[in-house]
Amino acid sequence: MATPSSASPADQGRGVNWKDKQAIRTHMLRQRNSMALAEIESASRSVQSHATSCKEFQSARIVGGYVAIGSEIRTGLILDTSIKLQKKLALPRIREGDIEFCQVLSSDIKDLEPGPYGTREPNSPPISEEIDFLAVPGVAFDTRGYRIGYGKGYYDKFLKSTRPKFCAGLAFEFQVIERIPTMAHDAKLDAIITEKGIRYL
Numbered sequence: 545m546a547t548p549s550s551a552s553p554a555d556q557g558r559g560v561n562w563k564d565k566q567a568i569r570t571h572m573l574r575q576r577n578s579m580a581l582a583e584i585e586s587a588s589r590s591v592q593s594h595a596t597s598c599k600e601f602q603s604a605r606i607v608g609g610y611v612a613i614g615s616e617i618r619t620g621l622i623l624d625t626s627i628k629l630q631k632k633l634a635l636p637r638i639r640e641g642d643i644e645f646c647q648v649l650s651s652d653i654k655d656l657e658p659g660p661y662g663t664r665e666p667n668s669p670p671i672s673e674e675i676d677f678l679a680v681p682g683v684a685f686d687t688r689g690y691r692i693g694y695g696k697g698y699y700d701k702f703l704k705s706t707r708p709k710f711c712a713g714l715a716f717e718f719q720v721i722e723r724i725p726t727m728a729h730d731a732k733l734d735a736i737i738t739e740k741g742i743r744y745l
Contacts, residue, residue, distance in 0.1 A: 568684050646667075
């Protein structure tokens with residue numbers, strides 16, 4: 545049975561059906577939402593430091609990011625660094641059931657508009673160029689590179705239809721488990737970045 549790869553014995557999720565996506569999603573969200581804000585911020589700084597230091601980010605001309613909601617890994621450093629290094633920064637918005645990435649000229653979320661599910665979205669045309677480095681949020685990830693999101697399939701559809709050069713999931717270490725149940729439409733990432741470092745897949 546798959547269990548979280550680095551969780552303490554008390555956090556092993558006894559009783560969780562690790563073959564059921566919704567059960568994994570519910571368990572991981574409960575665990576992630578129970579984190580103290582200081583823990584989230586500290587781990588997020590480490591994740592972002594690993595992300596912005598990796599060769600794929602450094603060489604990227606176009607970076608795709610996201611604005612964190614709830615207890616997700618924060619991305620402010622990634623967004624700020626992209627602008628500072630004069631990379632083209634694109635952020636997601638949802639249109640007609642699909643996700644698209646649009647260029648932003650600032651990393652200030654005040655320049656974004658309210659979107660669905662508590663998100664903030666750009667109000668600019670979608671980019672036509674290929675994204676070189678894409679930071680992907682998620683609820684759970686596995687050691688093969690698959691992920692569980694919030695159940696809408698936005699990122700899976702985008703990654704299947706418009707594959708960036710390099711896709712990295714941003715996660716707390718406890719979110720990484722051995723195996724997630726997958727279906728044909730699920731998309732695989734190139735790496736997972738946690739506070740402990742980068743796993744290339």
